[in-house]
Amino acid sequence: MNIKTRIEQSLATAFAPQALEVVNESHMHSVPKDSETHFKVVIVSNAFAGKGLVARHRMVYQSLTQEMQSGVHALALHTYTPEEWGERQSSAPDSPLCRGGGAKT
Amino acid sequence: MDVIDQIKEIVTTNPIVIFMKGTPQFPRCGFSARAAEALRQCGEPFVHVNIFEQPEIYENLPRYANWPTFPQIYVGGELVGGCDITVELFQRGELQKMIKEAVGKAA
Numbered sequence: 033m034n035i036k037t038r039i040e041q042s043l044a045t046a047f048a049p050q051a052l053e054v055v056n057e058s059h060m061h062s063v064p065k066d067s068e069t070h071f072k073v074v075i076v077s078n079a080f081a082g083k084g085l086v087a088r089h090r091m092v093y094q095s096l097t098q099e100m101q102s103g104v105h106a107l108a109l110h111t112y113t114p115e116e117w118g119e120r121q122s123s124a125p126d127s128p129l130c131r132g133g134g135a136k137t
Numbered sequence: 138m139d140v141i142d143q144i145k146e147i148v149t150t151n152p153i154v155i156f157m158k159g160t161p162q163f164p165r166c167g168f169s170a171r172a173a174e175a176l177r178q179c180g181e182p183f184v185h186v187n188i189f190e191q192p193e194i195y196e197n198l199p200r201y202a203n204w205p206t207f208p209q210i211y212v213g214g215e216l217v218g219g220c221d222i223t224v225e226l227f228q229r230g231e232l233q234k235m236i237k238e239a240v241g242k243a244a
Contacts, residue, residue, distance in 0.1 A: 060167075085218055085222040085225065085226075086204075086216060086217070086218050086222065089204075089218060089219070089221075089222065090203060090204070093204070093205050093206075100205055106168065106206060107206065108168070108220075108221055109219075109221050110221060125221075125224070125225075127167070127168075128167030128168055128170060128171045128220070129167045130166070130167050131158075131159065131164050131165045131166050131167050131169070131170055132165055132166075133158040133159055133164075133165025133166040133169070133189065134158075134166065
């Protein structure tokens, strides 16, 4: 199973999300072709209600401990409750471009 | 001083700190660049730690913070978050308030 699928399954199990999008953005970074190192996650779940952003991101990182240890280098994380997602009209920010620091030299 | 004490000292003696890849002038990661730019736009001086030059901090900050990735932004000794949270708070105008408060307390 590829890492993207594992991330999707772990998050689906942990958060029962109303919306979930996992995008492999590794191609935007200085890594070999077809790498699975950089992901963007947009997740909408009631589990985030009443929680601050740091707590939400920690919850997500904790549910992905295994994936983070198997080569995932960066997660762009956008966590919303269903109400917040509605207010944003269902759109999350774009990720930044690489500046080369993750490259093995 | 061990590295955990060193981290604690950095974040408690400076009101605004970013642990990043590279420097605000020469960032070496898009996430670090974006977070540093949000801090710069808040208009208060901030301290940066280039983790590529501080391997011990690079290695141990995730454990100290219970936060696995970089950059990490601290205001008033507390972890604000990484790039995504910092930028979101900046866009909502909340980061500016937090920074003003932390700078006021430190003065």
